[in-house]
Amino acid sequence: xKKCVLHTSDxxxxxxxxxxxxxxxxxxxxxxxxxxxxxxxxxxxxxxKSTLLRTFSGFLxxxxxxxxxxxxxxxxxxSSALAxxxxxxxxxxxxxxxxxxxxxxALGRSPYTGFLGRISAHDTLIIDKALExxxxxxxxxxxxxxxxxxxKQKVMIAKSLxxxxxxxxxxxxxxxxxxxxxxxxxSLLREAAWKQGKTVLLxxxxxxxxxxxxxxxxxxxxxxxxxxxxxxxxxxxxxxADFFNKENTRFDLASGSFxxxxxxxxxxxxxxxxxxxxxxxxxLSRKGFRVSEKMFNKPSTLKISILExxxxxxxxxxxxxxxxxxxxxxxxxxxxxxxNNFE
Amino acid sequence: MRNSExxxxxxxxxNFRIFVILIIGFFVFFLLNIMLGSVYxxxxxxxxxxxxxxxxxxxxxxxxxxxxxxxxxTAILAGAGLGAAGLMMQTLFRNxxxxxxVLGVSSGASLGxxxxxxxxxxxxxTFQVLSQVTGNISVIIAAFAGAFxxxxxxxxxxxxxxxxxxxxxxxxxxxxxxxxxxxxxxFYSLKEDLQAFVIWGLGSFANVAWGQMNFFATFTIIGLxxxxxxxxxxxxxxxxxxxxxxxxxxxxxxxxxxxVSTGLLTAAVTAYCGPIAFLGLAVPHLSRNLxxxxxxxxxxxxxxxTGALVALVCNLIARLPGFxxxxxxxxxxxxxxxxxxxWIIVKQSKFRAEA
Numbered sequence: 001x002k003k004c005v006l007h008t009s010d011x012x013x014x015x016x017x018x019x020x021x022x023x024x025x026x027x028x029x030x031x032x033x034x035x036x037x038x039x040x041x042x043x044x045x046x047x048x049k050s051t052l053l054r055t056f057s058g059f060l061x062x063x064x065x066x067x068x069x070x071x072x073x074x075x076x077x078x079s080s081a082l083a084x085x086x087x088x089x090x091x092x093x094x095x096x097x098x099x100x101x102x103x104x105x106a107l108g109r110s111p112y113t114g115f116l117g118r119i120s121a122h123d124t125l126i127i128d129k130a131l132e133x134x135x136x137x138x139x140x141x142x143x144x145x146x147x148x149x150x151x152k153q154k155v156m157i158a159k160s161l162x163x164x165x166x167x168x169x170x171x172x173x174x175x176x177x178x179x180x181x182x183x184x185x186x187s188l189l190r191e192a193a194w195k196q197g198k199t200v201l202l203x204x205x206x207x208x209x210x211x212x213x214x215x216x217x218x219x220x221x222x223x224x225x226x227x228x229x230x231x232x233x234x235x236x237x238x239x240x241a242d243f244f245n246k247e248n249t250r251f252d253l254a255s256g257s258f259x260x261x262x263x264x265x266x267x268x269x270x271x272x273x274x275x276x277x278x279x280x281x282x283x284l285s286r287k288g289f290r291v292s293e294k295m296f297n298k299p300s301t302l303k304i305s306i307l308e309x310x311x312x313x314x315x316x317x318x319x320x321x322x323x324x325x326x327x328x329x330x331x332x333x334x335x336x337x338x339x340n341n342f343e
Numbered sequence: 344m345r346n347s348e349x350x351x352x353x354x355x356x357x358n359f360r361i362f363v364i365l366i367i368g369f370f371v372f373f374l375l376n377i378m379l380g381s382v383y384x385x386x387x388x389x390x391x392x393x394x395x396x397x398x399x400x401x402x403x404x405x406x407x408x409x410x411x412x413x414x415x416x417t418a419i420l421a422g423a424g425l426g427a428a429g430l431m432m433q434t435l436f437r438n439x440x441x442x443x444x445v446l447g448v449s450s451g452a453s454l455g456x457x458x459x460x461x462x463x464x465x466x467x468x469t470f471q472v473l474s475q476v477t478g479n480i481s482v483i484i485a486a487f488a489g490a491f492x493x494x495x496x497x498x499x500x501x502x503x504x505x506x507x508x509x510x511x512x513x514x515x516x517x518x519x520x521x522x523x524x525x526x527x528x529x530f531y532s533l534k535e536d537l538q539a540f541v542i543w544g545l546g547s548f549a550n551v552a553w554g555q556m557n558f559f560a561t562f563t564i565i566g567l568x569x570x571x572x573x574x575x576x577x578x579x580x581x582x583x584x585x586x587x588x589x590x591x592x593x594x595x596x597x598x599x600x601x602x603v604s605t606g607l608l609t610a611a612v613t614a615y616c617g618p619i620a621f622l623g624l625a626v627p628h629l630s631r632n633l634x635x636x637x638x639x640x641x642x643x644x645x646x647x648x649t650g651a652l653v654a655l656v657c658n659l660i661a662r663l664p665g666f667x668x669x670x671x672x673x674x675x676x677x678x679x680x681x682x683x684x685x686w687i688i689v690k691q692s693k694f695r696a697e698a
Contacts, residue, residue: 057585057589058588058589059585059588059589079588079591079592079593080591082589082591083589083590083591084591086589088585088586088589090583090585090586092583092585094582094583094586095437096581096582096637097631097637098631098635098636098637099581099636099637099638100636103636104582107578107579107581107582107586107590108590110575110578110579110590110591110592111590111591113575115572115575116574116575116640117574117578118640163590
């Protein structure tokens with residue numbers, strides 16, 4: 001059952017400094033965070049994503065307004081009570097010396113264990129379940145410091161699961177990870193949200209991943225109100241483009257990704273089909289040529305056609321002069337060789 | 344699954360074995376400390392003096408009960424205390440080279456003693472005249488005054504600043520400032536006083552008589568009990584302060600408890616034994632490497648037994664026949680401590696090169 005677990009009212013975030021004026025990064029924030037969903041917090045560097053997460057975690061006090069978790073204001077939680085509501089996965093590097101993965105995840109049980117922090121049989125079950133759902137049971141007895149970055153990230157997520165909190169906050173959990181680890185991390189977080197009813201909020205710079213995994217997206221930028229919604233709606237109503245468009249970078253509605261536009265050179269007429277055709281077009285636009293498929297029948301100074309699909313052969317025609325080559329590198333070489341003619 | 348549980352059991356049985364070996368070593372060196380010295384006393388007589396109290400050799404009885412036994416007990420308490428203090432400092436500041444002295448507490452004690460020995464003019468002339476009258480009580484009081492002065496200052500700093508790194512830097516700066524003040528005092532002091540101060544600075548486990556043991560033991564044991572109470576928050580601090588906070592650890596309170604415990608231990612040991620070098624830095628590394636874990640549930644008891652054992656070994660070496668009275672304790676602890684620190688650095692740089 002989806003329900004609003006965390007909400008903010010007229011929240012202002014930033015840094016409190018003694019003697020000086022507070023540095024307010026964002027104010028008037030009114031947001032709702034729902035259970036059973038994975039919410040991605042997107043925005044350029046310096047937008048205040050980490051500050052928002054740190055405020056939700058209780059590391060920074062709200063400068064104004066309030067954060068409410070489970071009908072209770074964040075300020076009124078004791079640190080041990082908050083530890084049972086919100087767990088975090090942070091960007092900071094953890095170095096433990098000799099510490100087994102099991103023991104790291106066991107630290108997630110701290111809010112529930114007694115004076116010496118010893119774990120019970122019940123705790124062990126929960127820890128093993130957390131290891132299993134993050135897919136790292138086989139690392140149980142390994143030394144934490146010997147793991148790869150992706151494995152360490154999963155251990156910290158397992159720690160959060162062992163903490164058994166309704167809310168999990170993650171600050172850039174996919175940074176420093178290779179692509180397969182990124183998708184694995186996000187899909188196990190989605191499992192936690194969908195199957196265990198967790199409320200997951202994470203910040204990330206991976207727009208494409210956010211678009212394919214997030215149930216909700218929060219867009220955040222400096223001096224703009226935060227925009228929230230379903231990823232697809234945000235794309236269609238132009239908010240995505242609005243937040244990320246910069247000079248030379250454009251959000252492409254059709255592909256759902258950002259394209260870098262280099263200054264345009266000449267127009268090239270291209271014809272053909274299949275994969276070689278798609279990748280030839282990519283290569284040409286990467287080099288700054290405008291690619292046209294329509295004007296192939298018109299007279300043109302530059303033409304490339306793909307002759308054979310199985311083992312591709314490219315027919316390059318410049319000012320009537322024809323050359324046949326076997327791969328894209330050679331096509332580009334020819335074009336660059338005669339570059340001056342059609343700048 | 345069964346496999347992994349076996350491995351957890353293997354780990355705890357490894358720890359158990361190390362503890363047993365350390366405890367056996369502890370008793371062996373405790374007895375050696377009492378048995379060996381410039382006067383030869385046979386083992387059977389040592390045991391009968393210790394356990395049945397009886398011997399017909401009055402001098403031997405005095406040597407063992409009033410000289411060697413309090414010295415061994417002092418070494419045990421000092422080693423355990425410095426080890427625990429060093430462990431807490433290394434965890435709190437997440438710095439493998441932190442030790443009990445980083446807070447400036449031992450520099451404060453040194454300055455207190457320097458003021459007492461070098462600065463105050465006694466009617467009788469040199470400090471040695473005074474010490475003949477009062478024993479070393481005056482030194483202990485001066486050391487405690489200096490140590491607690493610094494501890495109070497650090498406590499105020501710890502309450503006010505959020506970052507542990509700030510506290511570390513302020514502690515080290517206080518330490519530098521006090522050391523230079525001590526240097527100024529040394530510069531303007533009498534030769535006889537200076538010699539007494541230098542000898543105090545070389546450390547000794549032999550200065551605690553039974554009459555003062557109550558105070559020394561009370562301070563040390565309170566400090567050690569505090570350390571044992573901090574096992575859980577210390578473990579969460581391994582992940583860093585933010586993670587610890589998120590796991591429900593009250594950072595400010597924990598930090599103050601750690602500083603009070605470390606301060607008590609360092610103040611007591613420095614006051615009664617002089618500034619003992621290296622033990623506090625090296626013992627936590629020894630313990631972590633012996634038990635192959637950073638877990639404080641193992642390492643707090645681990646540093647207590649390792650520290651006690653290492654201090655007994657150092658004391659024995661300092662007192663070996665031939666060296667008797669010739670080697671100050673700091674010469675021995677540094678000889679053991681320095682290779683340990685080098686080993687740590689070499690090991691870490693190797694680790695980095697591989698990674």
